[in-house]
Amino acid sequence: MNTFGRNLRLTTFGESHGKAMGGILDGMPGGVKIDMDIIIRETARRRPGQSHLVTARNEKDIPELLSGLTDDMVTLGTPIGFIVRNTDQRSSDYGEMADLYRPNHADFTYDKRYGLHEARGGGRASARETLNWVIGGAIARQLPCMKNISINANVISIGGVKGSDKELATVVEAAMKRGDSVGGIIECVIEGLPAGIGNPVFEKLHARLAHAMMSINAAKGFEYGDGFEAASKYGTEQADIFTSDNGHIYTKSNHSGGIQGGISNGMPIVFRVAFKPTPTLLQDIETVDKFGNQKILKGKGRHDPCVALRAVPVVEAMSALVIADELISNH
Numbered sequence: 001m002n003t004f005g006r007n008l009r010l011t012t013f014g015e016s017h018g019k020a021m022g023g024i025l026d027g028m029p030g031g032v033k034i035d036m037d038i039i040i041r042e043t044a045r046r047r048p049g050q051s052h053l054v055t056a057r058n059e060k061d062i063p064e065l066l067s068g069l070t071d072d073m074v075t076l077g078t079p080i081g082f083i084v085r086n087t088d089q090r091s092s093d094y095g096e097m098a099d100l101y102r103p104n105h106a107d108f109t110y111d112k113r114y115g116l117h118e119a120r121g122g123g124r125a126s127a128r129e130t131l132n133w134v135i136g137g138a139i140a141r142q143l144p145c146m147k148n149i150s151i152n153a154n155v156i157s158i159g160g161v162k163g164s165d166k167e168l169a170t171v172v173e174a175a176m177k178r179g180d181s182v183g184g185i186i187e188c189v190i191e192g193l194p195a196g197i198g199n200p201v202f203e204k205l206h207a208r209l210a211h212a213m214m215s216i217n218a219a220k221g222f223e224y225g226d227g228f229e230a231a232s233k234y235g236t237e238q239a240d241i242f243t244s245d246n247g248h249i250y251t252k253s254n255h256s257g258g259i260q261g262g263i264s265n266g267m268p269i270v271f272r273v274a275f276k277p278t279p280t281l282l283q284d285i286e287t288v289d290k291f292g293n294q295k296i297l298k299g300k301g302r303h304d305p306c307v308a309l310r311a312v313p314v315v316e317a318m319s320a321l322v323i324a325d326e327l328i329s330n331h
Contacts (some may be wrong), residue, residue, distance in 0.1 A: 004212070005027070007027050007325050007328040008027040008325040008328055009026045009326050010132070010136040011026070011134075014128075014129070015118055015124055016118075016120065016123060016128040017118075017120035017123075018123075019085065020084060020085045020086055021083070021086065021128060021129070021131050021132055022078045023081075023132040023135065023136060024080065025082075025087065025139055025323075026080075027078040028068065028075050028077065028139065028140075028287060029077055029328075030075050031146065032068060032074065033058075033072075033073060033074055034073045034139060034142055036065070037141060038138055038141070040062060040063075042134050042316075042317065043062070043134055043138070044132065045134075045312070045313040046061075046131065046134050046311075046313045047129065052176075053173070054103075054310055055084040055114070055170050057200060060087065062084070062206065063082045063083065064082035064083050064084070064085045065080065065081070065082050066082060066083060067147075068081060080172070082132075082135055084132075084135070086128075088217075090151070096298065097297070098119045099256060099290050100119075100288075100290075100295055101289070101291050102280065103287055103297075104279030107126035110123075111115045123191075125217070126217070127218070127311075128216040129217070130216065130311075130317075133314060133318055134313050134314060136318025137237060137316065138320075140151065140317075140320045140325075141320045142323050143324050143327070143328075145327040145331065146320065146323065146327070147246065147325055148191075148192045149323060150188065150190040151187050151189075151316045151320055152188070153188040153315040153319075155186055156185050156186065156187045156272070157185045158171045158182055158183070158184040158185075158306055158308065159182040159183065161237070168323045170307070171231065172306045175277075175306070176305045178283075179226070179281055179282035179283035180277070180281060180282075180283070180305075181277040181305045181306065182306050183220075183274065183275050183277045183305075184274075184275050184306065184308030185313055186272070186273050186311060186315050187271070187272045188270070188273070188315050188316065189269070189270050190268065190269040192268075193258070193266075193323060194264065194266055195264055195265050195266035195291055196330075197323075197325060197326050197327065197330055198263040201262070204259070204262025204327065205263060205264055206259045206262065206271070209271060209322055210224075211226070213315065216273070216315065216318065218239075218276050218278065218279075218307040219274070219311075222272070222273055222274075224257035224259060224270065225255050225256045225257025227272065230255070238290075240252070240254060240255050240257045242255050254268060256303065257269060257270045258270060263295065267331075271310075275307045275311055278303055278305060278307050280299070282299040282300065282303075284298055285299065291325045309328065
């Protein structure tokens with residue numbers, strides 16, 4: 001599927017080493033003033049080539065908005081089309097990989113599903129696809145109903161280590177020196193969402209957030225509130241006791257992560273996403289080709305040693321698309 005959302009729908013296109021990435025955001029109401037600087041700021045946060053800790057691929061990632069807006073950047077209520085040209089592809093890095101199945105990549109499964117796969121950068125399976133999501137999320141965040149809602153994500157651990165940015169950077173640098181990669185965990189906090197947003201049963205708010213997060217490349221786990229720790233606790237430890245202040249009802253704790261029964265309860269929504277290590281390694285690794293012959297995959301190319309570092313704005317963008325979609329539905 002290449003479309004995400006119900007009322008606010010993002011449809012995307014493009015391959016990592018194709019001519020461009022792009023998408024159509026449909027369902028945006030008319031009359032919303034769009035600030036292009038906000039979109040550029042968000043794409044810059046996930047842009048490659050920013051430091052020695054991320055891929056050296058250098059893309060400016062400045063989107064061109066093609067439709068759905070007046071000359072004064074006000075939404076018309078019609079589909080908003082956008083495109084970003086790819087300018088720093090290095091497809092030669094993948095020449096020897098055309099017939100090989102890279103471990104933990106989508107090469108083998110795409111072959112089985114479609115009869116072929118795009119070896120150059122992974123095609124649609126590449127994390128470059130998330131550029132489209134960040135653009136869609138940056139537009140969605142500018143809806144008037146999103147004005148008082150904050151969405152902030154941060155890397156809270158890398159390789160099992162929790163600490164300062166410097167300490168986390170040290171873990172990544174150590175992996176890079178070995179030609180290795182390392183996983184990480186991102187925590188996201190959504191504040192300002194009123195109680196009563198979401199749906200029960202099959203469209204629970206946390207289920208929609210989980211769907212969004214598990215659509216992100218390299219995401220391997222999702223939990224909200226106490227998450228898996230709840231399984232080792234007693235009910236007395238987990239109870240979110242209700243209280244009130246001048247008629248405002250809230251809970252003394254937030255073990256539920258801001259969601260109960262699939263619907264927001266007015267407390268901050270807190271969830272975490274686990275990202276696996278980048279599957280491409282800068283060292284030799286055993287594999288097979290599409291004919292089943294044993295091969296050695298030579299590690300080369302430009303890749304993120306830790307996917308979690310550039311996934312922070314992606315987590316925020318996908319959260320924004322979910323929340324904006326729910327608020328549009330609620331209104």
